[in-house]
Amino acid sequence: KAGVTQTPRYLIKTRGQQVTLSCSPISGHRSVSWYQQTPGQGLQFLFEYFSETQRNKGNFPGRFSGRQFSNSRSEMNVSTLELGDSALYLCASSRDSRNTEAFFGQGTRLTVV
Amino acid sequence: QKEVEQDPGPLSVPEGAIVSLNCTYSNSAFQYFMWYRQYSRKGPELLMYTYSSGNKEDGRFTAQVDKSSKYISLFIRDSQPSDSATYLCAMSSYSIQGAQKLVFGQGTRLTINP
Numbered sequence A: 001k002a003g004v005t006q007t008p009r010y011l012i013k014t015r016g017q018q019v020t021l022s023c024s025p026i027s028g029h030r031s032v033s034w035y036q037q038t039p040g041q042g043l044q045f046l047f048e049y050f051s052e053t054q055r056n057k058g059n060f061p062g063r064f065s066g067r068q069f070s071n072s073r074s075e076m077n078v079s080t081l082e083l084g085d086s087a088l089y090l091c092a093s094s095r096d097s098r099n100t101e102a103f104f105g106q107g108t109r110l111t112v113v
Numbered sequence B: 001q002k003e004v005e006q007d008p009g010p011l012s013v014p015e016g017a018i019v020s021l022n023c024t025y026s027n028s029a030f031q032y033f034m035w036y037r038q039y040s041r042k043g044p045e046l047l048m049y050t051y052s053s054g055n056k057e058d059g060r061f062t063a064q065v066d067k068s069s070k071y072i073s074l075f076i077r078d079s080q081p082s083d084s085a086t087y088l089c090a091m092s093s094y095s096i097q098g099a100q101k102l103v104f105g106q107g108t109r110l111t112i113n114p
Helices: none
Strands: A005-006 A008-014 A021-024 A031-038 A040-050 A051-058 A064-068 A074-078 A088-094 A108-112 B004-006 B013-014 B018-027 B032-038 B047-051 B054-058 B061-066 B070-078 B085-092 B108-113
Touching: A005 A088, A008 A021, A021 A088, A021 A108, A021 B018, A031 A074, A031 B032, A040 A064, A040 A088, A051 B054, A064 B108, B004 B085, B013 B018, B018 B085, B018 B108, B032 B061, B047 B054, B047 B061
Parallel strands: A008 A108, B013 B108
Antiparallel strands: A005 A021, A021 A074, A031 A040, A031 A088, A040 A051, A064 A074, A088 A108, B004 B018, B018 B070, B032 B047, B032 B085, B054 B061, B061 B070, B085 B108
């Protein structure tokens, strides 16, 4: 059974650009969550989607957005990139709406220069 | 004060030792408790998941939850060098409106010395 797949694995972008990250959940999982991981702040919740609806949003500026498609695949977008957006972006999928037993992908490491 | 507190370590123990990792939390609504292991430059891997108070064992790993003290633990028996990683506790609550976000501790960096 394939795990959570995130693409791309690495990205280097320039300040002011925008970026789109992709996440394919485990087959049969309908909930997808996104997290930002940095050495200083640890893992911080960005948002969660279930059946194409955003149910939860973390405390991040509006430059961070996401969506989920009918096949449960999800994308997140960051516009007007800042140096502080450099981080490991992790996607997690879970089977049901309880969002327990969340399984993470390998992450996308974004570097903003 | 953070919702979930976890000693970041680093923690270094000899091979074969029993390791105890702990987290405390302040939100009494948390019902689901998880431990993740994260190797360098990898995504977190789910190790253990428990609901409410009690113990759960899986091989060399035992998770304990004490909701009355708002305290959770992960014990690793017969620790191996391959257990060297960062261990993250995470917890969440669930309401009729839907699942809540996972709240993570800072992670404890563990090294098992051969």
